[in-house]
Every structure is written in C-alpha cells, then in structure tokens.
Amino acid sequence: MQNKVLMILCDGMRPDAVVKCGHPFAGKLMSTACYNPHAQTVFPSYTLPCHMSLFHSRTPDEHGVKTNVFVPGERKGLFEQLKDNGKSTAFFYSWGELKDLYSPYALCYGRFISETFLPSETVTEFLEEDCEKFLNEYNPDFAFLYLETTDSVGHTNGWGSDEYYKAANHSFMLIEKIMSNIPKDYSVIVLADHGGHDFTHGSNDPIDMTIPLFVKTDREIDFAEFENANIIDIAPTVCDIIGVPSSKEWKGKSLLK
Numbered sequence: 001m002q003n004k005v006l007m008i009l010c011d012g013m014r015p016d017a018v019v020k021c022g023h024p025f026a027g028k029l030m031s032t033a034c035y036n037p038h039a040q041t042v043f044p045s046y047t048l049p050c051h052m053s054l055f056h057s058r059t060p061d062e063h064g065v066k067t068n069v070f071v072p073g074e075r076k077g078l079f080e081q082l083k084d085n086g087k088s089t090a091f092f093y094s095w096g097e098l099k100d101l102y103s104p105y106a107l108c109y110g111r112f113i114s115e116t117f118l119p120s121e122t123v124t125e126f127l128e129e130d131c132e133k134f135l136n137e138y139n140p141d142f143a144f145l146y147l148e149t150t151d152s153v154g155h156t157n158g159w160g161s162d163e164y165y166k167a168a169n170h171s172f173m174l175i176e177k178i179m180s181n182i183p184k185d186y187s188v189i190v191l192a193d194h195g196g197h198d199f200t201h202g203s204n205d206p207i208d209m210t211i212p213l214f215v216k217t218d219r220e221i222d223f224a225e226f227e228n229a230n231i232i233d234i235a236p237t238v239c240d241i242i243g244v245p246s247s248k249e250w251k252g253k254s255l256l257k
C-alpha cells in the first residue's frame with residue numbers, strides 16, 4: 001500500500017500549461033493519474049496565502065495570512081500534524097518565505113537554495129536531485145518539493161508566453177525524473193498554488209484561481225469530492241494516505257473514499 005506521500009508544487013502553473021507545455025510525461029500523467037484540471041485555490045491567489053491554505057487546510061480569512069508577508073499565529077499545519085503522530089517529513093524549497101509553513105520541531109530534513117542566487121532551472125534541478133536521493137536513502141513519510149520556475153518566468157515573460165510553457169516543460173521533465181526514480185510506496189500529488197495572467201496573479205478571476213491537480217495513488221479516490229477539489233482538501237488527503245487523523249482545526253476534506 002502506498003502510505004507515503006511526495007507532494008510536488010509548481011508555482012503558478014495553470015492547467016493549460018499541462019497541455020501546452022508539450023512534454024510527453026504531462027500527457028502520460030493525465031492518463032495514468034487522477035487528474036482534475038479545474039481544482040480551485042483560495043483568494044487572494046498569492047503564493048504565501050495559498051501555501052498556508054495548502055498546509056493548514058483553512059482559507060486566508062481563517063488562517064490570517066492574506067499577503068506574501070507572514071503573520072504569526074497559533075496554527076497547526078500538516079508538518080506538525082504528521083510529526084505529532086510520529087511521522088517523518090522533508091521539505092525542498094527555494095522561496096525563503098515558505099520557511100514559515102512549518103515549526104522547526106516538525107521538520108526532519110530541510111533543503112533550501114535561494115532563488116535569487118542561481119538560475120531558476122538550476123535551482124529546481126538541484127532540489128529535485130536532493131529530494132530524489134533523500135527519498136531513496138531515508139524513505140520519509142512525507143516530502144514536499146517546490147518548483148518555482150513557472151511563477152518566476154510568468155512574472156518576467158508573462159503567463160501564457162512561449163517562455164512560460166517552456167518553463168512548464170522543464171518542470172514536467174523533473175516530475176518525470178523523480179516519479180520514475182523513487183520507491184514504489186509513494187503516492188504522488190502534483191499541483192499548483194495559483195494560476196496567473198499577464199505578468200501577475202492574486203485576483204479572484206478563474207484564470208488565477210484554477211489549478212491543476214494530479215493524484216497518483218493506489219488508494220481509492222472519492223471522485224465526487226475529487227471533481228470539486230480545493231487546495232484546502234490536500235492536507236487532509238495527505239494525512240488520510242499516510243494514516244494519521246486530520247487536525248480538528250482543518251476545514252478541508254480528504255479526497256479518498
């Protein structure tokens with residue numbers, strides 16, 4: 001049974017990029033995983049509020065982080081819930097603000113490379129490599145891999161530009177690499193935090209609010225829930241796959257049967 005989870009987040013990846021990026025593995029994943037091209041994120045559709053909702057299963061109104069500036073508060077997120085139930089966690093990321101997604105005690109292994117230092121694609125390649133190695137050697141119950149390139153290229157060249165789809169293509173190259181090389185006991189979730197338009201995001205327009213969601217697992221999906229999935233449903237789903245209860249504070253629901 002696949003009772004471990006690798007979650008891969010492509011920052012700012014719209015569902016149309018899954019189709020238009022032209023990477024064969026994107027097509028393969030659409031047919032071999034459960035795929036919802038119209039899952040929803042939360043408003044405001046900025047990176048930190050969306051990640052807070054992803055890991056804390058509450059809307060920005062409820063968790064209080066509504067911009068990319070962190071606001072301290074008493075919250076129990078996915079990392080704490082897993083650690084408190086004896087599970088191991090790992091986090092691979094390149095945007096410093098994401099450090100506030102976990103309490104230091106709750107993380108077993110963290111790898112951070114600043115997005116400001118190396119080219120974006122190189123950063124994601126290093127993170128993928130490290131994540132792949134760590135999963136094979138240490139088999140943590142949960143790992144989060146953050147791939148930033150689609151967002152940074154969106155802000156520079158525009159969402160929907162040729163460069164943007166090229167960045168999505170590179171992300172799927174890394175997704176194929178890691179999914180082909182990790183132990184078979186991992187379920188894999190691939191999603192985005194938000195979409196984007198022109199050179200920005202943050203609005204409640206469907207183009208910013210709609211995200212792709214893939215779940216590849218041997219567990220039984222509840223397709224009625226899956227069709228209406230929201231980003232706040234992911235933390236409960238991860239707990240369900242791993243076999244720990246959701247936090248009582250959380251508002252989302254598991255997408256498993």
Ligand SMILES: [Zn+2]
Pocket residue numbers: 012047151155201
């Ligand atoms: Zn952004």
